[in-house]
Amino acid sequence: MQGIERTYCNICINALVGAWRQMMETNGNEALQQVPYGKGDTLGLDAIPEITIARRIGNFDQHAILITEELDDQAIRRWPTDADPIKQPLMFFCDPTDGSAPFKKFLEELTKTDRAAKIGHLLEACNSEGMWEEMFKAPASITAPTTSITCVRKGEIVFSVILGYICGTVCVASDNGVYRYKLKSFCDPQNEEVTLADVTHRGQRLHFPSVRELKYSPDDCRWFATFLGKNEVYLKNFRDSKLFGEAEKADRFVHYREPPGPPRPLFLSELQNGHGPVGFILANGEKIGEWMHWLAFVKYAKDGDESQALRAFEVALERPWTKEGVLMSTSEAYSIFCRSEGKTYLDISRLRNFPRPSQFRCMLVVTRHDNERVIQVLQQHQCREVTNFF
Numbered sequence: 001m002q003g004i005e006r007t008y009c010n011i012c013i014n015a016l017v018g019a020w021r022q023m024m025e026t027n028g029n030e031a032l033q034q035v036p037y038g039k040g041d042t043l044g045l046d047a048i049p050e051i052t053i054a055r056r057i058g059n060f061d062q063h064a065i066l067i068t069e070e071l072d073d074q075a076i077r078r079w080p081t082d083a084d085p086i087k088q089p090l091m092f093f094c095d096p097t098d099g100s101a102p103f104k105k106f107l108e109e110l111t112k113t114d115r116a117a118k119i120g121h122l123l124e125a126c127n128s129e130g131m132w133e134e135m136f137k138a139p140a141s142i143t144a145p146t147t148s149i150t151c152v153r154k155g156e157i158v159f160s161v162i163l164g165y166i167c168g169t170v171c172v173a174s175d176n177g178v179y180r181y182k183l184k185s186f187c188d189p190q191n192e193e194v195t196l197a198d199v200t201h202r203g204q205r206l207h208f209p210s211v212r213e214l215k216y217s218p219d220d221c222r223w224f225a226t227f228l229g230k231n232e233v234y235l236k237n238f239r240d241s242k243l244f245g246e247a248e249k250a251d252r253f254v255h256y257r258e259p260p261g262p263p264r265p266l267f268l269s270e271l272q273n274g275h276g277p278v279g280f281i282l283a284n285g286e287k288i289g290e291w292m293h294w295l296a297f298v299k300y301a302k303d304g305d306e307s308q309a310l311r312a313f314e315v316a317l318e319r320p321w322t323k324e325g326v327l328m329s330t331s332e333a334y335s336i337f338c339r340s341e342g343k344t345y346l347d348i349s350r351l352r353n354f355p356r357p358s359q360f361r362c363m364l365v366v367t368r369h370d371n372e373r374v375i376q377v378l379q380q381h382q383c384r385e386v387t388n389f390f
Contacts (some may be wrong), residue, residue, distance in 0.1 A: 001158060001175050005151070006118065008061075009159045010195045012092070012149040013170060015056040016163040017183065017191050019049035019096060019147050023118030023165060028111025031119060032104065037070065044247035046070075049147050050096035053325035057092060064092045069358045079352040083338075085345045086206075092149050096290040099145035099260045103134055103165070106145075109135065120186035128166050137256055141167050141180075141271050150260035150293045155345030157390045160296035162262050171206070171263070172199045173296035178269070179203040184306060207270045208301040211279070211370045222280035222366025225259040225267050227286055237285045237321045237328050243364065243377055261290030265297035268310060268368060280367035280374050285321060285328025288351075288360045296389050298366055308369060313383040315363035326354070329363040334362075337386040344389040345362035 001009065003285065004131070005049070013190050023031070030044045037047040050068055056067055065075050080088040097103065108121050128142040137143040144166040153160040159174040168183045174196065183191050183201030211221055222244070227235050228251070244253070251257070267278040283291035295312070303309040316331040329333065338347040351357035365383065367374050378385075 005153065005158050006196055007063060008151055009088070009161065009174060011057060011060045012159075012161045013153065013172070013196065013199070014048060014192065015045040016147050016161055016170070017052045017194060018056055019052045019287065020163050020168070020183070021186055021191065022048050022166060024118065024123070025034075025119055027117055028107060028119065030114035031107055036267075042070065043100065043104065045102055045107065046097045051097055053147070061090070063317075065089055066094055067091065067198070067289075068094045068096055069287075070096075073356065076300060076352065076355070076357060077086070079347045079357065081352060083340075084348050085347070085351050088348055091152045091348060091386070093152065093289060094149045095262055095290045095293070096147050097145060097165075098148065098262050098290070100225045102188045102258075102357050103145040104164075105375060106132060110286075111381060119183060123166065132166055137248055137259075139271055140164075141169065142263055142266040143256070143260060146263050149312045150296060152292075154193075154348060155347065157295045157299055157346070160293040162293060163211055164219040164263070165272045169348075170194065170199055170203075171266070172196060176292075178206045178297060178301050180206055206266075206301075208268055208297075208303060208368070209270060210303050210309070211368050211372075213304065214277070216277055216279065216371075219253075219372050219375045220277035222243070222253045223255045223277045224253060224263070224280045224282055225256040225278055226254070226265060226282035227259065227261075227290075228254065228257045228284065231232065231323075232285050233292075233321055233323055233328075237317070237363070238282075240317050240319070240321070241315055241329075242381065243315075243374075253337055261286065264291075265294050265301070265310070265366060269301075271312075280365055281373050283364040284365055285323060285361050285363055287358060288362065290365050291357055291362060292341060292367055294364070298387060299390060300315075303369065308387070310366055311375065311385065311387045313365045313367075313370050313375075313378045314386050315365060315378075315381070315383050323361065326359050326360065326361050328361045329359075332384060335362075335383070335384075339389070346390050
């Protein structure tokens with residue numbers, strides 16, 4: 001990264017740490033109440049982090065475009081109109097609180113005996129990760145709620161920062177690699193000074209093991225995590241992809257049906273070891289804020305020999321489903337993964353056509369680089385590889 005990009009990364013780390021700290025200083029009453037912010041059905045646990053992030057990034061650079069589900073109607077006013085990536089402004093795609101629904105249930109249980117106590121104190125007084133895993137899915141380092149930001153500059157992914165609310169860890173995917181750093185107690189002011197250098201020098205470098213290293217069988221390679229949810233359209237969308245053939249039930253190889261969005265690539269990291277095989281992850285017609293962060297992991301995650309550990313494929317259905325009037329899968333003509341005069345880049349200007357750019361959807365598969373069992377299926381269905389488009 002260039003010097004200015006490292007500064008942006010430090011600002012994003014600081015913004016997420018601030019959001020986490022504000023959440024930890026909040027009590028159950030404040031976090032779980034509905035507030036008249038944004039789209040109207042927002043809880044405090046959604047609004048508090050977003051307000052903090054927007055303020056800190058705006059104070060640093062008032063011209064940067066921050067995209068969230070609540071703020072995209074403001075961002076659209078300054079959206080780039082030129083497809084030339086060199087002319088596109090600095091953009092931050094943010095999911096202030098991913099996994100709001102399970103996080104709400106968790107906080108209801110955590111604070112049931114004392115709604116006035118600070119969430120941070122309650123988390124530190126119990127085995128919070130174990131509690132999460134008992135209620136939902138292990139490991140909490142992957143499945144628990146997060147706040148996240150991904151930076152796009154001149155048509156390229158620069159970095160992603162993801163912070164886990166319950167584990168108190170920062171994960172950064174940048175040209176240094178993918179690193180995970182444990183924050184101090186939420187009330188320790190030193191957290192406000194954490195930088196990219198701290199994360200990479202004092203944190204844990206995450207390894208993304210290959211199929212060969214894991215000694216996966218062909219069936220192991222077919223296990224995956226995606227959002228199938230309660231809305232039937234997601235299941236129909238997945239089945240129409242025919243990734244497992246028409247006769248097989250989609251849930252046969254599902255490791256997790258309701259995984260979080262931004263940290264989903266971590267299912268392919270060493271953090272998943274001991275929790276069952278996962279050969280790939282899928283964005284099942286999900287909104288851009290769920291999968292944009294994955295691109296930094298595809299770009300920067302390394303296998304043991306320093307080769308690119310992950311590959312990404314875009315799935316286009318012949319007759320795509322829609323959700324709220326938006327295509328759930330995109331053909332090359334509608335894709336933001338663009339090629340022009342031999343150059344590949346992200347064309348963010350295409351999202352200007354959406355009244356709510358954050359609602360743009362896609363089907364994206366990210367898999368281990370040597371997952372031949374899945375890659376050959378994707379290639380049979382002529383899914384376009386976009387590994388090096390960003």
